[in-house]
Amino acid sequence: MPEGVPLTYRLVAILSRMCGIAGFASLDGTFLAGPVDEILSAMAHSLRPRGPDDLQLANLGQACLSFTRLALVDPEGGRQPFATEDGQVILAANGEIYNHEELRREFGPNASFRSRSDCEVLLHLYLRDGLDFLERVRGMFGIAVIDLRKQRVVLARDRIGLKPLFVYRRDQTLVFASEVKALFEHPMCPRELDWLGALADQGLNAAPMLPIGGPMNWFRGIEQIEPGTIVTYGLRDGSMSQRRYWSMPTPCSPSDAPASYYIDEMRGLLTESTRECLMADVEIGVMLSGGIDSAGVAALSKGTVRHSYTAAMASTVVNEDASYARVTAATLGLTHHEVAFPPDHVPSAAAWRRLLWLMESPLCGPEQYYKSEIYRFARTHRPGLKAMLLGSGADEMAGGYTPLLAGGGDWYDFIANITDMSRRRALAGRHAAMNSWWDGDESPVREDAVLALSLGQPDDVYDEFVAWKVRDWQQYNFWVEDRTASGNAVEARVPYLDHRIVELLARVPREYRRELFWNKNIIRSALGGLLPTEILGRPKLPFYHGEGARHTHRTFAMMLAQDGDALLDEALASPRACQYLNPDVMRTALRPYQDGRSDGRLELLLRLVNLGLLDTFAADPPKHRPSTEPVLMELAAATGDDDAQMKALIGLPEIAEDQVLEFDPGVLLLDSAHGESYLAVDGSLQYVIDQQVDAAWLSLLRSLDGTRDLATAAKQADVDLASLSELITQSVELGLLRVKT
Numbered sequence: 001m002p003e004g005v006p007l008t009y010r011l012v013a014i015l016s017r018m019c020g021i022a023g024f025a026s027l028d029g030t031f032l033a034g035p036v037d038e039i040l041s042a043m044a045h046s047l048r049p050r051g052p053d054d055l056q057l058a059n060l061g062q063a064c065l066s067f068t069r070l071a072l073v074d075p076e077g078g079r080q081p082f083a084t085e086d087g088q089v090i091l092a093a094n095g096e097i098y099n100h101e102e103l104r105r106e107f108g109p110n111a112s113f114r115s116r117s118d119c120e121v122l123l124h125l126y127l128r129d130g131l132d133f134l135e136r137v138r139g140m141f142g143i144a145v146i147d148l149r150k151q152r153v154v155l156a157r158d159r160i161g162l163k164p165l166f167v168y169r170r171d172q173t174l175v176f177a178s179e180v181k182a183l184f185e186h187p188m189c190p191r192e193l194d195w196l197g198a199l200a201d202q203g204l205n206a207a208p209m210l211p212i213g214g215p216m217n218w219f220r221g222i223e224q225i226e227p228g229t230i231v232t233y234g235l236r237d238g239s240m241s242q243r244r245y246w247s248m249p250t251p252c253s254p255s256d257a258p259a260s261y262y263i264d265e266m267r268g269l270l271t272e273s274t275r276e277c278l279m280a281d282v283e284i285g286v287m288l289s290g291g292i293d294s295a296g297v298a299a300l301s302k303g304t305v306r307h308s309y310t311a312a313m314a315s316t317v318v319n320e321d322a323s324y325a326r327v328t329a330a331t332l333g334l335t336h337h338e339v340a341f342p343p344d345h346v347p348s349a350a351a352w353r354r355l356l357w358l359m360e361s362p363l364c365g366p367e368q369y370y371k372s373e374i375y376r377f378a379r380t381h382r383p384g385l386k387a388m389l390l391g392s393g394a395d396e397m398a399g400g401y402t403p404l405l406a407g408g409g410d411w412y413d414f415i416a417n418i419t420d421m422s423r424r425r426a427l428a429g430r431h432a433a434m435n436s437w438w439d440g441d442e443s444p445v446r447e448d449a450v451l452a453l454s455l456g457q458p459d460d461v462y463d464e465f466v467a468w469k470v471r472d473w474q475q476y477n478f479w480v481e482d483r484t485a486s487g488n489a490v491e492a493r494v495p496y497l498d499h500r501i502v503e504l505l506a507r508v509p510r511e512y513r514r515e516l517f518w519n520k521n522i523i524r525s526a527l528g529g530l531l532p533t534e535i536l537g538r539p540k541l542p543f544y545h546g547e548g549a550r551h552t553h554r555t556f557a558m559m560l561a562q563d564g565d566a567l568l569d570e571a572l573a574s575p576r577a578c579q580y581l582n583p584d585v586m587r588t589a590l591r592p593y594q595d596g597r598s599d600g601r602l603e604l605l606l607r608l609v610n611l612g613l614l615d616t617f618a619a620d621p622p623k624h625r626p627s628t629e630p631v632l633m634e635l636a637a638a639t640g641d642d643d644a645q646m647k648a649l650i651g652l653p654e655i656a657e658d659q660v661l662e663f664d665p666g667v668l669l670l671d672s673a674h675g676e677s678y679l680a681v682d683g684s685l686q687y688v689i690d691q692q693v694d695a696a697w698l699s700l701l702r703s704l705d706g707t708r709d710l711a712t713a714a715k716q717a718d719v720d721l722a723s724l725s726e727l728i729t730q731s732v733e734l735g736l737l738r739v740k741t
Helices: 036-046 100-105 120-132 195-199 259-277 292-300 314-318 321-332 349-359 366-381 394-398 411-428 432-437 447-451 461-486 499-507 510-526 549-572 583-594 601-619 642-650 695-703 710-717 722-733
Strands: 020-026 054-059 063-069 089-097 139-147 152-157 166-170 173-177 229-234 240-244 283-287 307-312 335-340 385-389 491-493 661-663 667-671 676-681 684-690 737-739
Touching: 020 036, 020 089, 020 139, 036 054, 036 063, 063 089, 063 139, 089 120, 100 120, 120 139, 152 173, 195 601, 259 292, 259 499, 259 510, 283 292, 283 366, 292 321, 292 385, 292 510, 307 314, 307 321, 307 366, 314 321, 314 549, 321 335, 335 366, 349 366, 349 461, 349 549, 349 601, 366 385, 366 461, 366 549, 394 461, 394 499, 394 510, 411 461, 411 510, 461 491, 549 583, 549 601, 583 601, 661 667, 684 695, 695 710, 695 722, 722 737
Parallel strands: 283 307, 283 385, 307 335, 385 491
Antiparallel strands: 020 063, 020 173, 054 063, 089 139, 139 152, 152 229, 166 173, 229 240, 661 737, 667 676, 676 684
């Protein structure tokens, strides 16, 4: 610090809706110049959605820091940043330290703790241990330290990277924050979307290949502090050093420990992690998806968590997520809230803009919208609820995607398919000429010759697959959970992502992978006895996907088309959209989805629209305004008419005998000479019909020529219409048939 200049240390507490870190520093030994307090305040206010409880500003001359708080532990005493008595060292932490009581005891009864806050122990650890202060800390956190004694700024993240921390550096100015939008409030930070990087990113374009490199940040010049890393910036000389205090372990060598050892360890660690995630002085709820992961967390938190939440909409009714969540809640004695998304519910353009800027990611889609609305419902109806347990993060390390990527096959098909994805990545780069050796599945050149081209090729392709899913954690999963929750003043807690569980799964010997990771057997076995058999055995199904996904796709197609394609037009009018997007193709692509056509391309189209909107937002960042949208309702408490409530969410038209049904334009009925017929959807064989077992149904389908009403078609086919009513309803719901208007 320059001599003769007084230290200014100012804390201002105001009531606001924030929770996060933002600050900046001068790295050349000088004091910050210009309207420092004004810039810092603007950065803090850009984080306004993150929490309701407190805001603090600290200006230390060479560096400054703001902290906005969602208080879960010691709401009155735990204000941040924490400071030494002389104000020379301050620390702010966004997150939770689960083993803080154990760490506190190390300092003895005479330690000068001023609060019960879990995060205060971090300052004491830092003062005692220096840059080794995180070695034994368990939790999720982003941390900023301004240390005038040692003339440095220290930034750090938890081992897995659950809590975000972004940085921008130019010359001798460092800017850091929990969200990118806060960085944009600093005049030196560029505000430019990385179009080419985004379009080439596998997470956005869903190319069938294993990606390489770290997660995409979407904006030029913006970086993240890496998980498990402490980064130090010198306040005098601008030096930067990085220290990794945790790395993903590698598989163990074959040992005498049986596979059951890992199952037992998984059960014990998950039980302990869930218990630690229940630490709070406020109410905690649980999000039930209908799958085994969230059901397991709910079972382990039984007796503490009393309220559960799920999305009740057409997609989750058809894929049975809503029904399974209801069964789980009833089994565990939870008060269950089914947040209803009626068939005519379409997000407004204003709601989408608000959500997209909250997320700061073109990957914003239906999942983010549904989760955000569930959090908003929970906070509205139970204001004291400030944390939610989730089952997120179990699939990536424990084999949740193995059946999906096996394409209907077994473990060996899964390995073959991810090997093909690895090959595609190798051939897509500078070695693309190797494609000439490949003809379908056959090549005179050995597979090893292609895979050897992959930079940093791991010992086996499964390790590469895990690296891909860990990248997805950083780029998608954690982003979703942090932003949708914090944007509604809720903290998302994820027991499966305790670093001890991650380490256990990473260390499973290779010879046990098929036994433990196929179809997530390690988790199913670990939760045995805690859940009903029907929940334990339910296959993995991504949220809102499955046969009912068409309803969700239609909802978001209608969102893009409302008000004369307003969102689409706004995206196409963004500063650089004309360089990268084709307006005519995008408009044409949107139309079939409004009529109920469904495939993954609708979500790709939505991501391109998001890019255009984010391009505009980056150039002129929107100011936060609380949502004015009506809060959704929940289904009535369980009654004898539960099934009727669920079916009403699908919004199927009443199908009468005098109505005319026809095949959707993308559907064809095809016959084979081997006793089977098929329904092809958009050129792909999707449904098999046995010509003997389902003769009546097949006969009716052949009679639907688009002119006869149902009664006439049934008479022509000589079938009993009443016996086929369920198949008719299902076919309309799936978009195979439609009522001719």
